[in-house]
Amino acid sequence: MNSLNILIVEDETITAADIQETLEKAGHSIITIARNTQEAVAAVKKYLPDLAMIDISLERSSADGIDTARELLSHHRMPIIYLTAHSEAQTFQRARETMPAAYLLKPFRQHELAFQVELAYMNQHTKNLQTSETLLLPINKGYEKIHKDKVIYLLAEGAYVKVYMAGEEKPYLLAMNLGYLAQYFSTANFHRLSRSLLINLDHVSRLERSQLFMHNYTIPINIPEGNRGDLMKKLAVVRTR
Known part of the structure; x- marks a missing residue:
């Protein structure tokens, strides 16, 4: 598939670097790594990414990843992939309301991450084709x-x-x-x-x-x-x- 411009929203430096390396090896471009909601919104307004990968637990942000995703989607529609180390039902239900393309539990396999990115974008692209008048x-x-x-x-x-x-x-x-x-x-x-x-x-x-x-x-x-x-x-x- 074509190279995608991807936004990473992750405040753990090592995890963010691993995600970036995995996706760049798969042929994609990382427009920026945002560590909080403000940085993520600024990146979306500037670059209009094809897809965003968002960690739900953003300890250095005024809002968690789910609220950040809502804010980002109000500026630019794109597939969202959530990353989280937690699997609580309540968190999943909140995330589900934003209709994410995928919900990945940490630790994730590198090849799984690349596959989910490709599937998320393809499914969104197909959906757009289907609903266009x-x-x-x-x-x-x-x-x-x-x-x-x-x-x-x-x-x-x-x-x-x-x-x-x-x-x-x-x-x-x-x-x-x-x-x-x-x-x-x-x-x-x-x-x-x-x-x-x-x-x-x-x-x-x-x-x-x-x-x-x-x-x-x-x-x-x-x-x-x-x-x-x-x-x-x-x-x-x-x-x-």
Whole structure:
């Protein structure tokens, strides 16, 4: 993965140095080592780090690591990894409220630390992709912004994906795999009808036994028999008695 700019919030000098050495060996950059809330806030405002590793017990700070994390997140959204030598349930519940990417108990293994950093960033990146309302698609030697709610369906054809949009006469043709593109359409309104077709349920206009019709399209979509049950669970269907 790419090198990350990481903030370490740790007031134990030896521990902070060990973390820095481990992460730099993994290819990441440490923007600074903060020993209290004030130093951490200043670093976040200046550098906008990709991720922060925060010790919960900050004896040289006016606030502990959990309150520090809350303050940092009010200035800049990023994954948080907590480090602690304690495993009390009350502390964990407080930390949980800040929705951390990981919660590591000391002493931790060096390779475990590097793995958790990579997973935390990847999960946050994926979450951002999933919740974004717009995308920039590679179209006509550039990137064109689309709104995902206007996507009617995506159809795989060989090495390409056709993206059918509301208000567009012709689909966009993208040279990529549908499985790769589908990760950007993981919200509840998108449904993988088959290996080659991903539909937007908000654009369904009519449902028949083995066919599906989308808004503004007269050509029906065939529903694979084995996939009909999953589709019906996603649609609010008023059944006859």
